[in-house]
Amino acid sequence: MAGIVGYGAYVPRHRITVEEIAKIWSADAPSYKRGLQLRQKSVPAPDQDTVTMSVEAARNALKRAQIDPMKIGALYIGSESHPYAVKPSGTTVAEAIGATPEVHCADLEFACKAGSEGMFVALGLVRAGLIEYGMGIGADTSQGAPGDALEYSAAAGAAAFIFGKDNLVAEVEETYSYMTDTPDFWRREYQFYPEHAGRFTGEPAYFKHVLGCAKGIMKKAGATPKDFAYIVCHQPNGKFPQRVGKMLGFSKKQIEPGWLAPTLGNTYSGSSPMGLSAILDIAKPGDRILMVSYGSGAGSDGFIFKATDRLPEVRDLAPKTRELLDNNQIYLEYGTYAKFRGKIRRAREL
Amino acid sequence: MSSPKFWREIPQRYRMEAGKCSKCGKVFFPPRLVCSSCKGQDFETIRLAGTGRVATYTVIRVSATQFADEVPFAVGVIDMDEGVRLTSQIVDCDPESVKTGMPVKIEFRKVQEEGKAGILCYGYKCVPA
Incomplete structure (x- = not known):
């Protein structure tokens, strides 16, 4: 039986509330909060992207998996916000966790389903016996256009899963x-x-x-x-x-x-x-x-x-997702949020 | 930073790889060829755990061009738990809140961009632990 050997998540510390976004666009915050059932969203810092969050999530997954990263035979990152148009995110992540050079790697894209695609493929290769361990990561720093309904929800975060056949959680x-x-x-x-x-x-x-x-x-x-x-x-x-x-x-x-x-x-x-x-x-x-x-x-x-029985034994080896979500929050005003997300065109870019 | 120069530093920038003297156990980051303590030349490659404390710091208010959007930001000398010191930006906090002795941990971040069309240079930064 194949399954998850280790898992990890990452959430950036910055947040912006629905009220703060609605204030800028003269929108009715209570109706957005009620309609979308959202209170706030995570925001990546300017030095964070799909690659950096994937590395942090992957490191947390490795802490729980307790395996040698060199045994990871495949690494797939699903995202619609890969930082490069041409150059894989996965090579940087694999290098950062110490899984190179004997590893198959690909960046996947299928809107919001790309993360589960990576999990699906990694699991399939493990089941087929082609690799001992495979990692699937879902990560995004997606954007909603200013004033669009998507701006209230488009957030940032990552989760990584290591699949294998032994010591499953x-x-x-x-x-x-x-x-x-x-x-x-x-x-x-x-x-x-x-x-x-x-x-x-x-x-x-x-x-x-x-x-x-x-x-x-x-x-x-x-x-x-x-x-x-x-x-x-x-x-x-x-x-x-x-x-x-x-x-x-x-x-x-x-x-x-x-x-x-x-x-x-x-x-x-x-x-x-x-x-x-x-x-x-x-x-x-x-x-x-x-x-x-x-x-x-x-x-x-x-x-x-x-x-499995191993899950409670390893879950405390890395930060829990709710802890990452609820602790160390830094709230942004819209102006700083717009700067962080590159929504402002500056003189040198015109 | 040129692409080849950045590429050569990947083991340290990405994985915090340090050299531990096989003879006396002293740790060096970045690694070196001769141990300054015992003159040994055999080293084991280890990875720093990524936790330490701020030894000293400054707040940058007028920066180099590629960091201009980030001012004001803190840069600290960090005492890592393995006994080595490194220099790092301290982010995800008000720079005025940084204190000597403050516990920090390493996170993987984008350190700089080579303009709008160049490579993205990733590496380590510190955040409050």
């Missing part, structure tokens, strides 16, 4: 993918901000694919919601994962431990993987966890995990 019992061509969100080459199709991102996009994937994997596994201790779905805002969980028949008790969006925002490729890391921080041996990612374009990857 969680077995992978089942996987499943569900995908169609659905243009709900995109960014053309050379465009700085993404575009989206408004409410079309809901029913025919997010809900169709998350529901299709969740139902498909449960059917494949012969499971029902009562067989799971937890569910974590992609979190483009606070509202969608709660609603889709309820539609599937899951309770708040099953949904809320992995529900990070209200104080984290949408970390895109890092979203459901980070929620999974928060669940692994508290899950008991034997607990089953259903994870369903979502990436616009559009598709979902599903995983069924089962926590």
